[in-house]
Amino acid sequence: MRLLKFRVWNKVSKKMHNPQAISFDIQSCDPFAVSIPGKSWDPVGKYELLQWTGLTDADGLDVYEADLVLISSEVYKVHWNEAQATFELNALGSSSQKDVRVIPSLGKVIGNMYQNENI
DSSP states (O other): OOOOOEEEEETTTTEEEOOSEEEEOTTTOOEEEEEOTTSOEEEGGGEEEEEEEEEEOTTSOEEETTEEEEETTEEEEEEEETTTTEEEEEETTSSOEEOGGGHHHHOEEEEETTTOTTO
């Protein structure tokens, strides 16, 4: 079984958290509640769940969905492509794309789309 990791963006407090637990509906497998350290369960709608890609950047930092990655002076956003069931890198400000597998050798995480809106 592969390791699944998440972090969550709190839409209300505008803060990133490492969740303590995520509760999923048994029948639909949809998440419905999130627990962060120091708080009890909150409805999942209060958070944006961001999944780990399974990759680390050139510096060994975990790469998550919605991260901003610098590759050769161009900034890319890590995006989940639902139709192809894969993570993608989409260049900001253009239609350029890269294969997410280049991150470990070429990419550096420089932030994420929630905490770095000005990039």
